[in-house]
Amino acid sequence: MRGVIDRFEGEVAVVELEDGRFVEIGRELLPENAREGDSLVIEGEKVSIDACDTKDRKEEAEKLMNELFE
Numbered sequence: 001m002r003g004v005i006d007r008f009e010g011e012v013a014v015v016e017l018e019d020g021r022f023v024e025i026g027r028e029l030l031p032e033n034a035r036e037g038d039s040l041v042i043e044g045e046k047v048s049i050d051a052c053d054t055k056d057r058k059e060e061a062e063k064l065m066n067e068l069f070e
Contacts, residue, residue, distance in 0.1 A: 001042045002050070004057070005034060015040060 003015040003023070012024040013034065027034075029047050034040075039053035 002053075003040045003042060005030075005036050005038045005040065007036055015042075 001017060003017040006014045006016050006022065008014070008027070009024075011027050013027060013030055015023050015025050017023060025042075025047060029045060030040075031047070031049055034049060037054065037058065039050040039057060041048050041050050
C-alpha cells in the first residue's frame with residue numbers, strides 16, 4: 001500500500017492513501033526523517049519512504065505552481 005504524509009498531529013502522521021482514505025500512523029512506526037509530503041510504502045507495520053516518488057511529486061508540484069504564476 002502507498003500513501004503520502006498529509007500532516008502531523010501530535011504523535012501521529014495523517015496519511016492519505018492512494019485510494020483517497022486517510023489513516024493515522026504513529027510516529028514511532030515512521031522513519032526518523034519522515035516529513036509532510038513524503039511518499040510512503042506501507043507493508044504491514046513496516047513503513048518506508050519512497051525518496052524517488054517524493055522527489056517526482058515535489059518537482060511536479062513546483063512545475064504546476066510555476067505554470068500557474070507565469
